[in-house]
Structures are given as structure tokens and as C-alpha cells.
Amino acid sequence: MTGARHRTKAGFVPGALLAAGGLLALNILGCGGETAVSTREIATVDIDPGEMLLVGVGDGASFTATARDADGFFVAGTARWSIDKPAVATITEAGFASAVAGGIATVTATIGGVSGTAQLEVYVPARISHYTVGQSYYGRRDYVEYIPGTLPVILSSSHGGRMTPNEIPNRTFGVVRNDTNSLELTVAMRQALIDLTGQAPHVIYSHLHRSKLDANREIVEAAQDNPYAEQAWEEFHEWIKVARTAVAADYGKGMYFDIHGHGHDIERLELGYLLTSEELNRPDASLNSLAVVAETSIRDLGRTSPIAFSHLLRGPKSLGGLFAEEEIPSVPSPIAPGPGDAPYFRGGYNTREYGSFYDAEVVSGIQIEHHYRGVRDTPDNRFVYATKAARVIRDFMLEHYGFFDTGGATPAR
Helix, strand or coil: CCCCCECCCCCCCCCCCCCCCEECCCEEECCCCCEEECCCCCCEEEEECCEEEEECCCCEEECEEEEECCCCCEECEECEEEECCCCCEEECCCCEEEECCCEEEEEEEEECCEEEEEEEEEECCCCCCCCCCCCCEECHHHCEEEECCCCCEEEEECCCCCECCCCCCCCCCCCCCCCCCHHHHHHHHHHHHHHHHCCCCEEEEECECCCCCCCCCCHHHHHCCCHHHHHHHHHHHHHHHHHHHHHHHHHCCEEEEEEEECCCCCCCEEEECCCCHHHHCCCHHHHCCHHHHCCCCCHHHHHHCCCCHHHHHHCCCCHHHHHHHCCCCEECCCCCCCCCCCCCCCCCHHHHHHCCCCCCCCEEEEEEEECCCCCCCCHHHHHHHHHHHHHHHHHHHHHHHCCCCCCCCCCCC
């Protein structure tokens, strides 16, 4: 499959039926029960993967070659491998490529005088020993962007990008529709926090359209075996980890907010803590247990909070309660403690991975799904909402963590 990276391990040969760089012979049963090697002529040679991305000098992976006749049947043969730019990468007799320097090269496999080609790119990321607050850092081809901050807050946008590069085919399964203007909303929220506090949150943006990459899914569904989408996925998630490490080092604890947009009929925010609709529809008493706390993306906060967990989820000083003070409806909240029978997004892959669902994590997380009208639809409405959301986030942090530094120099914008 195009994009698959057949990495080798000691004692492991890629492909159960392939010899090193060649393939299993096609046998034909002879008259006396003997077998004879097919004499079919080779018409084509295909290389798998057809496109390979190596990341960093020294990275390596295997190509395999398959010969076929004019009817599409396999034909036996041993491939002879070559590469047109050995300064970019080298390739062994067995088809194993090793990165030498950044660039793009053509790999050729020849079997029986017939050749096939594949593209090999070596991408060498910049070495970053220190992140500068307010500076944008980009991954390969600017598909992913990270802007470091100084607040104990992380924002991410995974479904609002607009880039649709031809090198990444459209995803063939899973949701491919964008959350309209959710990236622009995240940008506005970052700026509103700067305007309110004089400091910036950490932010991570995926600039790829969701039809190319779904950065809120595990990598198989997210990138669907395309090496360039896989690289963008790795960059997006690695930078969330970098931000979480920075928040934990600077403050000991913090919050991660994954920013999305929904198209449900009820115009309200949907705050995802990983709890199901059924769980949130239950009375407060059923939510006030450590067993429930352990199921959520705010596990760390829930275990240390002096208030009942149900109040942390939907009380006056919950995130939903603070949004209510800004006249922004949400669920769960004091007014809407549970979603009832209405559709509700409970939180996805990112909320689970980068909240405090797992034990010993100190950065808790909440997915915020935004309705469209009055929130995401126009620049003016995004500005008004972002201004209110910045106050809510600040007040939430002060209420439940007791810190939200507003001093210091304003970072670069």
C-alpha cells in the first residue's frame, strides 16, 4: 500500500512471501508431478511504497519490488536497486533506504531488464533546543504550527485547517467534513487571552483540511497510511506533548482545551469530559465517586478539588457555570446538567490522550464543541465569544488552581 513504511528489525524480513528485494516465484505443475519455473515475460515492476518519507538523517525503511506479466501474474526475479541522488539517501541490494540529507530522490528497481520507480523524500526537521514564546514553529510544509506560551493553558485546533495538498489523497473513511471556522476561533481565543492577561497560552494548529488529516483520531484513521499525513499527525501530537511538559514544569498543573465546532440543532457549547450522555443525565450523587472521576479527562483536578465532583462538572463554578455567567449556554452546566436525548460530543482522542485520564497526568483536559451561529460564523462574533471565553478560562483557573499569572511582558503576537 502506498505510504506504508516497512521498517526492518533484526531477523525480520518485510513481507511474509517476499525474498529480500525479490518475490516468490510463480510455479506451474508439470506432467510428471514436477514443478517448473514460469517463463512469462515481465511487463511491469511495481515498488512498494510508491512514496516514502524518511525523517531525520539516519532514518531508514525498506522498499519491496514486484514483477508482473502483461496479464498481471507474478513473475519471479531479484531486483537490482539504485537511487539517482545518493547524497539524499543510500539504498542496499535488499532495498533498504537510509537517509543522508534533506531532499527528494527517485528509487529504481530493475527486474529482468524492466524497471519501476518510487519517490523518496528525506525531511530533516530543525533542531529546537529552546522555544521562544510567541514565535510560530512549523512542521513539514507548514501543515502544523505550534506557538509556545507562558500560561498554564493549552489550546489545540485539529479540524479547522484549509490546506488540501495533492500529495495527500482524500481520506476514504471516517468523518471528512471540517469544523467551519474553528481554527479562526482558536486564533481569536489565543489573542483574547493575550489581551486579557498580557501572556499567551500554548497553541497547536493543524492547517490541513479534515479530508486530508483528522488530528483528533488515532493515526490509522487519521492519516490512512499516507506518509505525509502521518508526519503531520506526529508533529501535531508531539507539540501537544511539548506544551504539556512545559506547563507541568512551569506550574505543576494546568488545563488543555481542544477546540471544535458542532452542527447539532441545539445552539450551546458541548463540554466533553469523556463522560457519556447517560452518565451526565444521572443525578449528582451518582457522579460523586472516585470511580467516576477516574473515567474523565479531568481526573487529576477531580481528585484534588475540595468541591463535589458533580459541582466541578456542572456547578456554578464549573466551566459550564462560568460560561452561563457570560450568557453562553452549555452542557453540562447548572441550567443543562445533562444532554438528555440530544446529540452530545463527549470528547475524543485528544481529550483522552492529553487530559488527565491516565494516572499521574497533571494537565487536565476538556473538549469544547462550539455551535456555529453567534459564535463561529463571523469575525465580530468570534471576537465577542473569544473575549468571554478568555474570562471564563481565567476565572476557571483561578477558582480551581488558585493561579493564573497575569504579570510579565506581553509575548510576541
